[in-house]
Amino acid sequence: xxxxxxxxxxxxxxxxxxxxxxxxxxxxxxxxxxxxxxxxxxxxxxxxxxxxxxxxxxxxxxxxxxxxxxxxxxxxxxxxxxxxxxxxxxxxxxxxxxxxxxxxxxxxxxxxxxxxxxxxxxxxxxxxxxxxxxxxxxxxxxxxxxxxx
Amino acid sequence: xxxxxxxxxxxxxxxxxxxxxxxxxxxxxxxxxxxxxxxxxxxxxxxxxxxxxxxxxxxxxxxxxxxxxxxxxxxxxxxxxxxxxxxxxxxxxxxxxxxxxxxxxxxxxxxxxxxxxxxxxxxxxxxxxxxxxxxxxxxxxxxxxxxxx
DNA sequence: CTACAAGCTCAAGTGAGCTTGAAGTCAAGG
DNA sequence: CCTTGACTTCAAGCTCACTTGAGCTTGTAG
Numbered sequence: 258x259x260x261x262x263x264x265x266x267x268x269x270x271x272x273x274x275x276x277x278x279x280x281x282x283x284x285x286x287x288x289x290x291x292x293x294x295x296x297x298x299x300x301x302x303x304x305x306x307x308x309x310x311x312x313x314x315x316x317x318x319x320x321x322x323x324x325x326x327x328x329x330x331x332x333x334x335x336x337x338x339x340x341x342x343x344x345x346x347x348x349x350x351x352x353x354x355x356x357x358x359x360x361x362x363x364x365x366x367x368x369x370x371x372x373x374x375x376x377x378x379x380x381x382x383x384x385x386x387x388x389x390x391x392x393x394x395x396x397x398x399x400x401x402x403x404x405x406x
Numbered sequence: 407x408x409x410x411x412x413x414x415x416x417x418x419x420x421x422x423x424x425x426x427x428x429x430x431x432x433x434x435x436x437x438x439x440x441x442x443x444x445x446x447x448x449x450x451x452x453x454x455x456x457x458x459x460x461x462x463x464x465x466x467x468x469x470x471x472x473x474x475x476x477x478x479x480x481x482x483x484x485x486x487x488x489x490x491x492x493x494x495x496x497x498x499x500x501x502x503x504x505x506x507x508x509x510x511x512x513x514x515x516x517x518x519x520x521x522x523x524x525x526x527x528x529x530x531x532x533x534x535x536x537x538x539x540x541x542x543x544x545x546x547x548x549x550x551x552x553x554x555x
Numbered sequence: 556c557t558a559c560a561a562g563c564t565c566a567a568g569t570g571a572g573c574t575t576g577a578a579g580t581c582a583a584g585g
Numbered sequence: 586c587c588t589t590g591a592c593t594t595c596a597a598g599c600t601c602a603c604t605t606g607a608g609c610t611t612g613t614a615g
Contacts, residue, residue: 263592280572280573297592356505356512359508412561425603425604443562443610443612
């Protein structure tokens with residue numbers, strides 16, 4: 258098994274398109290050495306880094322946030338388990354909040370839409386007089402986003 | 407209290423920007439009558455419709471999907487509770503799947519990243535040889551998306 | 556009557572996350 | 586030698602969900 262991987266090998270093994278890998282490199286999420294030809298050569302460790310990126314995306318982080326996290330890794334040595342786990346230690350609460358929101362929504366499906374109370378000014382799933390607190394795409398007025406007093 | 411609401415009143419009460427309301431109208435998610443001036447006038451029932459839209463977005467539907475759902479409502483009478491609940495009846499499984507994914511991710515935080523096994527070809531959170539099944543933004547290779555055999 | 560806020564339409568811009576296309580390089584096989 | 590295919594860069598395009606701006610009209614308060 259080769260020491261260094263080509264971009265198509267990495268794409269195949271990671272499931273991430275080569276174009277996306279170049280894009281990630283552009284955004285400083287990953288890096289590559291170059292063969293004499295100018296072609297990218299990746300150490301196997303890039304696969305773990307990509308796994309982390311994909312994982313983080315599913316959790317809900319933007320590429321910018323992920324880049325910020327990755328920049329905290331030690332620059333000149335291979336990251337250890339604890340390096341990786343330190344990065345993701347804050348995610349649990351993020352995941353928990355999102356799960357809680359989804360559970361509220363699921364409850365609202367029967368309790369609010371089902372009972373006919375779905376209404377922006379009365380339903381306990383809505384928060385009436387808030388201005389936008391844009392914590393992501395789409396309107397964010399459901400409970401779960403901070404409610405300005 | 408006025409029978410019909412202006413766009414800014416609706417924006418204020420719903421928390422959705424006026425520009426977004428015009429955009430939704432363009433996409434046939436909502437509709438308005440017009441005053442003699444050409445200004446939009448909304449019946450109060452639009453608030454419930456908007457609530458539904460916001461709700462559906464948080465669940466994860468695109469505006470196109472939401473438009474599809476809304477078009478199933480009876481065209482010439484006010485929707486009843488059961489009309490609304492019929493629309494959202496399929497969402498529970500969608501929410502459950504997403505919650506399940508988030509729980510897997512949370513588990514992976516300690517079991518996989520924590521233990522150092524985070525790796526696209528070995529970790530049980532990854533699915534090795536899949537091609538993209540784009541069921542949303544970002545790469546979709548983690549368990550939870552269908553795995554082509 | 557005059558401000559000025561609020562509304563209108565239509566076109567273009569935004570940002571996230573990529574993909575696609577054009578034009579060129581390089582190594583291996585026939 | 587020539588083709589094929591994998592690779593390169595750079596610019597442009599795309600989807601989603603809106604927002605912003607230009608230019609114009611309407612409604613309301615003083």
